[in-house]
Each structure stands twice: as C-alpha cells, then as structure tokens.
Amino acid sequence: EVKLLESGGGLVQPGGSMRLSCAASGFTFTDFYMYWIRQPAGKAPEWLGFIRNKANGYTTEYNPSVKGRFTISRDNTQNMLYLQMNTLRAEDTATYYCAREGKTTGYVMDAWGQGASVTVSS
Amino acid sequence: DVQMTQSLSYLAASPGESVSISCKASKSISNYLAWYQQKPGEAYKLLIYSGSTLQSGTPSRFSGSGSGTDFTLTIRSLEPEDFGLYYCQQYYEKPLTFGSGTKLEIK
Numbered sequence: 001e002v003k004l005l006e007s008g009g010g011l012v013q014p015g016g017s018m019r020l021s022c023a024a025s026g027f028t029f030t031d032f033y034m035y036w037i038r039q040p041a042g043k044a045p046e047w048l049g050f051i052r053n054k055a056n057g058y059t060t061e062y063n064p065s066v067k068g069r070f071t072i073s074r075d076n077t078q079n080m081l082y083l084q085m086n087t088l089r090a091e092d093t094a095t096y097y098c099a100r101e102g103k104t105t106g107y108v109m110d111a112w113g114q115g116a117s118v119t120v121s122s
Numbered sequence: 123d124v125q126m127t128q129s130l131s132y133l134a135a136s137p138g139e140s141v142s143i144s145c146k147a148s149k150s151i152s153n154y155l156a157w158y159q160q161k162p163g164e165a166y167k168l169l170i171y172s173g174s175t176l177q178s179g180t181p182s183r184f185s186g187s188g189s190g191t192d193f194t195l196t197i198r199s200l201e202p203e204d205f206g207l208y209y210c211q212q213y214y215e216k217p218l219t220f221g222s223g224t225k226l227e228i229k
Contacts, residue, residue, distance in 0.1 A: 047218040063217040105171050107213035108156045112166040
C-alpha cells in the first residue's frame with residue numbers, strides 16, 4: 001500500500017524557516033517524481049514544485065510564486081521527501097501536502113499524504 | 123498562469139441522482155485535465171486524468187468529459203460516500219493550477 005506521511009508542521013514566526021518531511025512507503029521511491037502542494041484554508045490547492053526521479057537526475061522545478069524561497073529535496077536512502085521553506089510570510093499559512101506523480105501520465109498526482117499544517121504568525 | 127474556474131462552489135443532491143461539476147480553463151488546455159476528490163480527514167484521491175480516463179479504482183459511475191476550455195465531471199447514481207470536495211487541475215503547462223473546488227453534499 002502506498003503511504004505518504006508529512007511531518008514537521010506547526011507555528012513559525014514571519015521571516016522564519018521550516019522544513020517539512022514526507023515519509024514514503026509502499027513503492028519504489030526512486031522511480032517516482034515527488035511533489036509538494038499547499039492549500040490555504042478554504043482556497044484552491046497550489047502546486048509548489050516537484051523533484052524528478054532517478055532516471056531524470058532528481059532535478060527540481062518550482063512554481064515561480066515560491067522559487068528562491070522554497071527548496072525540495074529527497075533522501076532516497078530513507079525514502080524521504082523534504083520541503084525547506086525560508087523567509088516565511090503570513091500568506092504561506094496552509095496545509096502542505098506531499099504527493100507522488102502517477103506512472104500513467106505526467107504532472108498528475110496519484111497518491112497524496114494527509115497534509116501538515118503550517119501557520120506563519122507572530 | 124492558466125486559471126481554472128469551478129463556478130459552482132456548492133452542490134447538494136440525493137443518493138441515486140446524477141450530478142455534473144464543471145471546470146473552465148482560461149485558455150485551451152487540450153485534455154490535460156485531472157479531477158480529484160477530497161474528503162474530510164482523508165488524502166486527496168485522483169479520480170480522472172486526461173479529461174476522461176478513469177484512474178484505477180475509480181467507480182464507473184464517475185465520468186469526465188470535455189476538451190479545450192470546458193470540462194465536466196459527472197457522477198451518476200450518487201452514493202452516500204461521494205460527498206466531499208472535487209477539484210480540477212490542469213497540467214497543460216506549468217505552473218500546474220487547480221480549481222477552487224466544488225463541495226458536493228449528499229441530501
């Protein structure tokens with residue numbers, strides 16, 4: 001069974017940093033692109049970025065809205081995905097999801113975690 | 123960015139009825155459109171991709187149609203477990219973008 005479990009959320013002050021983790025299990029982690037998506041309460045989900053699989057060199061792409069502040073990485077020995085968030089702002093308050101890209105078509109996520117809540121507030 | 127508009131934010135229907143949820147793209151996205159279901163306390167679930175292809179495990183009462191800018195998710199013969207939020211997502215170009223969701227309530 002495919003499982004994705006986010007951790008590391010909580011309260012952070014504006015200007016601060018936070019790293020989210022996502023533990024993956026039930027599939028060959030290195031075969032898959034992995035994504036981060038966030039969703040402010042009551043709003044549309046927002047794609048943040050992804051990191052490619054082993055075959056594509058683990059390169060990353062980001063939404064311009066967060067490029068330069070957010071960094072996606074992965075530890076393939078531990079089947080872990082990370083989202084490093086810097087210079088956080090109130091508008092970064094959201095539930096953050098990790099997700100796996102499906103094998104059947106690119107840029108569609110076929111498995112999601114349950115999310116980690118991040119609140120940016122003083 | 124491609125804006126995805128789900129004009130109906132809320133929809134209520136009874137079990138056994140059929141419902142349609144619409145999604146409109148701000149430009150043509152061919153059929154690069156996916157539908158997701160989100161239920162409270164549960165992970166997002168991919169229902170349909172490529173506009174009309176059912177993801178493995180999606181019940182056949184779900185169907186997707188449309189191409190270009192206008193898309194529809196239809197659920198026929200609603201089951202009580204179909205309540206939840208439904209989102210469309212375009213993947214024609216990056217940044218990937220989502221609609222704001224349609225909440226389906228079962229009467």
